[in-house]
Amino acid sequence: MKSKKYFVLLVVALMSAILVACGGGNDDSGANADANDTDSENQNESAEVEGNENAELEGSVVIDGSGTVYPLMAILAEEYMINEQEGVSVEVSRAGTGAGFQRFLAENGTDFNNASREIKEEEQQLADELGMEVKELKVALDGLTFVINPENDWATELTQEDVVQMFLADGGIEKWSDINPDFPDTEVNRYGPNENHGTYEFFFDEVLEKQDLVDSVNLQQDYSTLVNLIAEDPNGIAFFGFGYYVNNQDKLQAVSIDFGEGAVAPSLDTIGEEADYAPFTRPVFTYLNVDNAKSKPEVLDFAKYVMNHINDFAGETGFAPIPDEEVQGFIDYLEGL
Structure with a gap:
């Protein structure tokens, strides 16, 4: 009788040990599952960030101004829409430098104004009154x-x-x-x-x-x-x-x-x-609405494309290129926005 009692106790002890061991294994599995979930979330977040950087842009970019600069900007717009961002519409018009500045320096104005002269003092004053930050980008000679x-x-x-x-x-x-x-x-x-x-x-x-x-x-x-x-x-x-x-x-x-x-x-x-x-x-320019470049990714992206390729297309449209160091200065500025 006594030996039977000891046998039962021994069986109970063994079962308890097995349960503890199994329980410990379950705890480790849970920890591993949590770790795996965390790793998976981090990987997903990284993939999302990478996807956003490489995502196709959508929207529109509106340009007006100089008829002289028009052929150069028109070919850049065409190349950009075909080879870079098919989802972005780049509209280039040629009202003339002065008339273009009138469209540019207005509420909900154009994103760029091409100009075959520098911005006038009264035009810059109007930009200041509107609270608009304007950047002059020299594009060719x-x-x-x-x-x-x-x-x-x-x-x-x-x-x-x-x-x-x-x-x-x-x-x-x-x-x-x-x-x-x-x-x-x-x-x-x-x-x-x-x-x-x-x-x-x-x-x-x-x-x-x-x-x-x-x-x-x-x-x-x-x-x-x-x-x-x-x-x-x-x-x-x-x-x-x-x-x-x-x-x-x-x-x-x-x-x-x-x-x-x-x-x-x-x-x-x-x-x-x-x-x-x-x-x-004479130098010729495009003027950028910096506020639009900061709020509309497609505007900033097109500005970067223009300065990175400006000397590639200047000669094709009858312009002499500007020095590479000047181009790089504009690129650095745009990268910092």
Whole structure:
């Protein structure tokens, strides 16, 4: 009887030990499960972060302004939408620098304004009044180009003084023969972009030094109209950005300008701040609404794309590139937003 009692107690003790061992195993499994759950959550969070960084963007980017800068920004927009972000719509218009600033410096205005001149003091003041942070991004160098009809074989080379006097109200030039008696005794027909364009303002401010233009000058809003007018007028001469000449060489010829050391033809090699065509060289810009760049990822992403690829496309659209160190400075700024 006593031995049977001891046997029962021994069985109970063994069972208790087994249960404790099993219980301990369950506790370890629970801890491991918790750890595995935590690791899984961390991995999921990492995957989500990585996915957000590489996610396709959606939305729209709205750009207006300079007709001169338009071809460059248009090709960048097209490349961006095709090769970078198919879900982002980039709209590029060309109202002209001044008219573009009016759209840009407004409540719910455009994201960028292309400009063939620097922002004016009164425009910057308006931005300040609106509480808008604006960043100037220099994108290329352009050469103010004078163009004539292909049939014009007498005015292929002119001096800087010739083209200035030709467009001045008191320049004393009515006929081509007033410039050179060997030229035809026919009236000079002058054309150019109107006051909405930064090219007009650059010409008026820097080339004519704010002297009045001749009354007979035909000023147009659309650059394609200017191209067609010269293409149809053997006695015409017009001014605009080098890119519009490059894209219409079958209809126009460029005038080589003598700045005092021999005639220089505008080209990607001669256009530059220290190059031979320097007196008629100017920087062109796009202005960024920094507040929009901070609140709309697609705007900032497009700005970065522009500055990372600007020199790749400048030459294709008739612009000389800006120095790489200047480009990198803008990229660093954008990366810091």
